[in-house]
Amino acid sequence: MLYVKAPAKINLTLDVLHKRPDGYHEVEMIMTTVDLADRIGLERRTDGQIRIISADRYVPDDHRNLAYQAARLLRDTYGIKEGVTITLEKKIPVAAGLAGGSSDAAATLKGLNYLWDLKLTSDQLAVHGAKIGSDVSFCVYGGTALATGRGELIQELPAPPNCWIILAKPSIGVSTADVYGGLKINEVIHPKTKDMIRAIHEKDYELMCEAMGNALEAVTLKLHPEVSMIKEQMMKFGADAVLMSGSGPTVFGIVQHESRVNRIYNGLRGFCDEVYAVRLLGERDPLA
Numbered sequence: 001m002l003y004v005k006a007p008a009k010i011n012l013t014l015d016v017l018h019k020r021p022d023g024y025h026e027v028e029m030i031m032t033t034v035d036l037a038d039r040i041g042l043e044r045r046t047d048g049q050i051r052i053i054s055a056d057r058y059v060p061d062d063h064r065n066l067a068y069q070a071a072r073l074l075r076d077t078y079g080i081k082e083g084v085t086i087t088l089e090k091k092i093p094v095a096a097g098l099a100g101g102s103s104d105a106a107a108t109l110k111g112l113n114y115l116w117d118l119k120l121t122s123d124q125l126a127v128h129g130a131k132i133g134s135d136v137s138f139c140v141y142g143g144t145a146l147a148t149g150r151g152e153l154i155q156e157l158p159a160p161p162n163c164w165i166i167l168a169k170p171s172i173g174v175s176t177a178d179v180y181g182g183l184k185i186n187e188v189i190h191p192k193t194k195d196m197i198r199a200i201h202e203k204d205y206e207l208m209c210e211a212m213g214n215a216l217e218a219v220t221l222k223l224h225p226e227v228s229m230i231k232e233q234m235m236k237f238g239a240d241a242v243l244m245s246g247s248g249p250t251v252f253g254i255v256q257h258e259s260r261v262n263r264i265y266n267g268l269r270g271f272c273d274e275v276y277a278v279r280l281l282g283e284r285d286p287l288a
């Protein structure tokens with residue numbers, strides 16, 4: 001059995017520029033991976049079948065699973081006769097805005113590249129990833145990056161200033177398509193992407209706090225007012241800055257002093273079942 005980690009991502013900025021002819025939206029977003037991860041187990045099969053094993057009832061165990069789609073894409077593209085059993089140990093909350101499924105797909109691409117000895121580069125895997133979902137290309141590389149296009153064009157960035165991240169996910173699932181569908185482009189408050197890039201290059205934590213912004217928040221907060229309440233509580237318990245990740249509903253707070261982490265974590269546990277205190281992974285995995 002080959003095991004591969006599938007880390008979650010958060011969006012430090014998420015800007016939506018306009019709607020594209022293909023129905024997607026042109027985005028400009030800065031994403032970074034955190035040390036909350038699913039674990040993917042890959043085992044070769046001689047029958048050519050792709051099988052998913054997952055204990056999480058919210059995760060499909062058939063062709064709808066993004067890890068399944070990743071395996072099928074490589075098997076069919078490269079004429080692989082073998083199959084694979086994919087065991088998903090889910091730790092990332094589902095439909096949370098943390099790219100759980102996208103990261104599982106990216107981990108499956110990387111693991112099968114090794115298992116089936118395909119010798120593909122990260123860039124080639126990222127191109128395949130883009131066919132599975134808009135966040136998968138970023139998840140193939142990991143680390144920190146500026147994503148543009150529909151999210152599949154990746155420009156690597158250095159690690160952001162070091163800090164703790166507290167993630168709080170209310171017990172609701174959010175459909176990414178519904179959130180993008182609910183966006184009024186002419187009302188978008190554009191985040192300060194350039195300031196965030198400067199904050200990352202200069203390791204300027206205060207500027208990073210100021211520059212955080214997510215154009216999709218306005219839609220999700222209207223659909224789910226409890227997300228606003230979690231943002232307020234996160235600030236009240238001492239976070240330096242707070243933002244919703246992706247299309248939500250997960251809210252993340254950032255804090256530099258470890259002493260405050262427990263107070264925020266314990267404070268949010270009163271409101272959310274799924275609360276995590278995690279670190280930024282920052283740089284790309286050199287073995288990726």
Ligand SMILES: C[C@](O)(CO)[C@H](O)COP(=O)(O)OP(=O)(O)OC[C@H]1O[C@@H](n2ccc(N)nc2=O)[C@H](O)[C@@H]1O
Pocket residue numbers: 011014023024025026027029097099102132133134135136149150151176177178180181246247
């Ligand atoms: C919200 C984010 O997670 C932020 O990282 C991503 O932009 C969405 O990434 P994702 O979940 O991988 O998105 P996909 O699975 O490719 O698309 C799901 C749906 O979201 C909408 N979508 C997604 C990405 C994008 N740039 N524009 C869109 O309008 C489309 O309706 C699409 O059918």
Ligand SMILES: Nc1ncnc2c1ncn2[C@@H]1O[C@H](COP(=O)(O)OP(=O)(O)OP(=O)(O)O)[C@@H](O)[C@H]1O
Pocket residue numbers: 058059060064065066067088093094095096097098099100101102104105135173176246247248
């Ligand atoms: N491996 C997977 N893990 C979790 N969900 C999956 C997976 N494969 C397919 N799905 C489906 O995808 C939906 C979205 O799940 P996911 O956890 O990827 O959302 P997300 O974190 O909001 O993703 P993103 O941030 O990319 O929008 C789930 O409701 C689930 O039905």
